[in-house]
Amino acid sequence: MATVELRSDTFTLPTDSMRRAMAAAEVGDDVWEEDPTVNRLQELAAKMVGMEASLFVPSGSMGNLCAVLAHTQPGDEVIVELDSHIYTHEVASGAVVAGVQMRPLDTLDGRLDPAQVQAAIREPDIHNPRTGLLCLENTHNLKGGICLNPRQTEALAEVAHRAGLPVHLDGARIFNAAVAQALDVRELTGSVDSVMFCLSKGLSAPVGSMLAGTRAFVERARRMRKMLGGGMRQAGVLAAAGICALTENVERLAEDHANALELARGLQGLPAIAVDLGRVETNMVYAHCLPPLTRERFVALCLERGIKVDASSPGTVRMVTHRNVSRQEIAYAVKAIGEALRAEALAAVS
Ligand SMILES: *Cc1c(COP(=O)(O)O)cnc(C)c1O
Numbered sequence: 001m002a003t004v005e006l007r008s009d010t011f012t013l014p015t016d017s018m019r020r021a022m023a024a025a026e027v028g029d030d031v032w033e034e035d036p037t038v039n040r041l042q043e044l045a046a047k048m049v050g051m052e053a054s055l056f057v058p059s060g061s062m063g064n065l066c067a068v069l070a071h072t073q074p075g076d077e078v079i080v081e082l083d084s085h086i087y088t089h090e091v092a093s094g095a096v097v098a099g100v101q102m103r104p105l106d107t108l109d110g111r112l113d114p115a116q117v118q119a120a121i122r123e124p125d126i127h128n129p130r131t132g133l134l135c136l137e138n139t140h141n142l143k144g145g146i147c148l149n150p151r152q153t154e155a156l157a158e159v160a161h162r163a164g165l166p167v168h169l170d171g172a173r174i175f176n177a178a179v180a181q182a183l184d185v186r187e188l189t190g191s192v193d194s195v196m197f198c199l200s201k202g203l204s205a206p207v208g209s210m211l212a213g214t215r216a217f218v219e220r221a222r223r224m225r226k227m228l229g230g231g232m233r234q235a236g237v238l239a240a241a242g243i244c245a246l247t248e249n250v251e252r253l254a255e256d257h258a259n260a261l262e263l264a265r266g267l268q269g270l271p272a273i274a275v276d277l278g279r280v281e282t283n284m285v286y287a288h289c290l291p292p293l294t295r296e297r298f299v300a301l302c303l304e305r306g307i308k309v310d311a312s313s314p315g316t317v318r319m320v321t322h323r324n325v326s327r328q329e330i331a332y333a334v335k336a337i338g339e340a341l342r343a344e345a346l347a348a349v350s
Contacts, residue, residue: 004329007310009173009256009283009322012204017248018241027236030056031226037236041243045210048246049174049195050186054212055221056239060085060172062230063196063211065093067168068133069227070213070220071194074099076132079120079165082106083142086135086170097228101129109279110140111152114159121163134160137170138177138188142313144276145260145284145320147177150187157191166193172209176202176282179253193217202253202283203245204323207238252323256283259321259330266334271345273298273317285319293344301344305336 005011014022028034038056046054057063064086068078078094080087082104086094094100105116122128136156138148148156157167169192171177178185189195194213199205211221225231232238264280267273272293275285289295295311302309310318321330 002306002329004307004325004333006319006321006325006333007308009201009320012200012202012322012324014206014241015204015244015248018205018244021240021244022237025236025240027234029233030235031231031233035234035236035239037243038239041239041246042210044243044246046212048185049189049197049212051189051195051212052215053218054210055218055225056232056235056242057196057209057211057225058207058230058232060170060196060198060200060209061090061093062225062228063209064090064135064168064170065097065228066211066221066224066230067194067196067213068094068098068100068135069224070217071166071168072098072100072132073130075101075129077101077103077122077129078133078135079103079105079117079131080135081110081112081137081140083110083140084135084137084170085141085172086137088142100132103131107143110137110143110146111148112136112156114155117156118159121159121165131163131165134165134167135170136167136192137172139173139180139282139284141172141284144279144286145173145176145282146279147180147281148188149181150183150190153188154191167191168193169195171195171197173198173201173282175250176253176257179250180257180282194221199242199245202256202322203249205238205241205245208242210242249323253283256321256323256325257281259283259325259327260285260319262327263319263321263330263334266330267337270338270341272341283321285321287317287319289315289317292348293341297344301340302337305340307333307336
């Protein structure tokens, strides 16, 4: 039985053109900034997001941590959304490594409100931590791949900037946000001071993320990357795949979004799960299991049919569409999950 891999877009495999580019890549020692392919990727990425410079980092988590380290001092407070990746899924690296205190703010849909951010910025007072940074996330992973639009991003950045705070955007899936809203990605990055985005998710590169900002910021971040052990040598082999990711795989994210909508429409109305179609803006579908159906049972029913889904948070199952899930596989998943849940419902009443 073939597997339908819906756990994450991190499961995407490198394309044939990536494999060829990797084999042919011109390389050098990137710690000495002498890898021509890494340099080419960094220039391309900076230009695409409208920043002066960018840095190739081994993972998105390291990119976010380099940004926190480069923007803050130990003892600073960092304003984050409660379900943000930085706050929930990065092993408390900000606390452990950067020595910052996170100030999580709760939201309905992952979109911070400017007034809420304003209220969280500390007064200068001998008792208070200094508010040092605002972090945004676009698309918001745990809230279902929801997008911030340019106006929302600008309003949040304005509140921060008025208080002298820099703004870091965790844009792991910023190209999903841009494609979903039919925007140039620069409209989503133009008002922030730094942005991290992943090459290794929907864009299908095997490894790596980019951290972009001003030249001075990127120089500080480069030091932090070295400190964390992320200085790489002939990394052009990986950067070559990143260049393909950015030049060949951005526009096609629209297919993933169409597939997610198709999946959500197919699952909506099935017994024992709830899918909020209004939240399907990009490549994620969250299904809430309604008692007596448990998350574990739902995952097992899917797995029996060759469908892998992610049991991320309590009561909820995440399904992510990407380049290695076809429209036919989506149709199969809808049919197979539908049959499984209807059979479960029948068994429950008999
Ligand atoms: C995936 C992800 C990251 C970083 O991921 P790595 O697995 O460390 O590359 C950061 N933020 C968000 C929102 C993500 O989804």
